[in-house]
Amino acid sequence: MAHSTSSFESKTVEQWKELVTSSLRGKDWSSLTTTTPELITIEPLYTELTKEQEDQIQKLQQVWVTEDVKAIEPGTQVELDTRKWHKHGADAVTELVAFLLESHKRAESGSIPEKVAFSVDTQFFMEIAKLRAARVLWSAFLHARNLETTSLVIVAETSLRSYSLYDPMVNLLRSANSAFSAVLGGANEVAVYPFDKLTGETELSKRLAANILEIIEHETFVSAVQDPAAGAYAIEALTDQLTEKAWNAFIEVSEKTVEQQNEWLQQQSSTSFDAQLQAVAKRKQALIGTTIYANPADPVTIASQDNGYKRLAEQFEELRASLQSFSEKVAIVQAGDYKTSKPRVDFCKGVLSTFGWDAAVISPAQMNEYAYIVIAGTDEDISKVVAEMTDGPQLVDIAGKHPEFENFQSKGVTGMIHLGQSLLEKGSELRSKLAVKEDAR
Numbered sequence: 001m002a003h004s005t006s007s008f009e010s011k012t013v014e015q016w017k018e019l020v021t022s023s024l025r026g027k028d029w030s031s032l033t034t035t036t037p038e039l040i041t042i043e044p045l046y047t048e049l050t051k052e053q054e055d056q057i058q059k060l061q062q063v064w065v066t067e068d069v070k071a072i073e074p075g076t077q078v079e080l081d082t083r084k085w086h087k088h089g090a091d092a093v094t095e096l097v098a099f100l101l102e103s104h105k106r107a108e109s110g111s112i113p114e115k116v117a118f119s120v121d122t123q124f125f126m127e128i129a130k131l132r133a134a135r136v137l138w139s140a141f142l143h144a145r146n147l148e149t150t151s152l153v154i155v156a157e158t159s160l161r162s163y164s165l166y167d168p169m170v171n172l173l174r175s176a177n178s179a180f181s182a183v184l185g186g187a188n189e190v191a192v193y194p195f196d197k198l199t200g201e202t203e204l205s206k207r208l209a210a211n212i213l214e215i216i217e218h219e220t221f222v223s224a225v226q227d228p229a230a231g232a233y234a235i236e237a238l239t240d241q242l243t244e245k246a247w248n249a250f251i252e253v254s255e256k257t258v259e260q261q262n263e264w265l266q267q268q269s270s271t272s273f274d275a276q277l278q279a280v281a282k283r284k285q286a287l288i289g290t291t292i293y294a295n296p297a298d299p300v301t302i303a304s305q306d307n308g309y310k311r312l313a314e315q316f317e318e319l320r321a322s323l324q325s326f327s328e329k330v331a332i333v334q335a336g337d338y339k340t341s342k343p344r345v346d347f348c349k350g351v352l353s354t355f356g357w358d359a360a361v362i363s364p365a366q367m368n369e370y371a372y373i374v375i376a377g378t379d380e381d382i383s384k385v386v387a388e389m390t391d392g393p394q395l396v397d398i399a400g401k402h403p404e405f406e407n408f409q410s411k412g413v414t415g416m417i418h419l420g421q422s423l424l425e426k427g428s429e430l431r432s433k434l435a436v437k438e439d440a441r
Helices: 013-022 051-063 083-087 092-108 124-144 169-184 203-220 233-253 258-281 314-322 324-329 338-354 364-369 379-387 405-411 423-440
Strands: 115-120 153-158 189-191 330-334 360-362 372-376 395-399 413-417
Touching: 083 092, 083 115, 092 115, 092 124, 092 233, 092 258, 115 124, 115 169, 124 153, 124 169, 124 233, 153 169, 169 189, 169 203, 233 258, 258 423, 314 324, 314 423, 324 330, 330 338, 330 364, 338 372, 338 395, 338 413, 338 423, 360 364, 364 372, 372 379, 379 395, 379 405, 395 423, 405 413, 413 423
Parallel strands: 115 153, 153 189, 330 360, 330 372, 372 395, 395 413
Antiparallel strands: none
């Protein structure tokens, strides 16, 4: 019997890029790239392992600790601790610079640290690259000081930066994501925070946290591989870029006084956190259960502890708590038929749920029954509803950036809900306006 030996025709990267570009329907190629808080551009495809990256892998193998990953024992002491900068909002580059600066101080006093602690957040590939870059930088640091290469023990703990009070079970997914990236990045010891760390741990949450490491250890077998992320082009590229950025920044900042170094780290951490918060507020970065798929039925909860973290969800939680008293007075007016209005109605419901409001969807005839309404539909249908409005006591917003918005203001329209808008700014604006309306009654 004859057998076919046909094979797939090989394609070049240029052919792949041409095909993808044609499917973007007019969008620029840059729409497929992502810029991280570290100002590193993540490409949609990595296809080449460079000679420099091969050398980098060799350096990693020299300083890797070939032991199974284990949970951190209570009371574990570390010689270098970058976690305080992560708690203040530092990005990966800033954390690595802090690691090098502290190593430099210790070396100047005659001691060489062997154990460092990092917090690991939910930016999966970046966190893997961060820990791998720490080992490359450690090797480079020892070489620059003509010191013998020694193994670096990395202690990692899952971060609370992305933890939220609302929909707390999502925190379980966040911690699992962080723990897995820590292991893939080469952490030797890992601590996993329980999903209810913010409100008080339970036996269930502590058991689930412990089981995350058990599952990683016994079901993925990653600890059986010296460097499980080696050869992954995207991770190697990120590792290389992080290493270069952190080393160059270290060389520059190390010339400063200790006080100036701390000021630099504080400024970088603050700037990074603000940028991340803005990305979350504009829904460019998702916080599931808080800014995306928020459930208005979740009860308002107060954090009992946060371990000193600046959390991305915190301002949204405070805003939501302050808006609860208006939850029964909010509605979305369906302008036009169901099919054409649904995209904007759904978008507005998602935005308002972030504020804890389960907005009713009503007809234009019912709009005077509510303190705050959003008119949602096509631009044409919105225009028709606004034209028939009478100036009432309620606040009126429209969905989308309508070209006639300025003219609508004379009819009582006070604002808009649209893509790219800061939810924090919009929520604060509504809180102020609704409070004024409430006081005027």
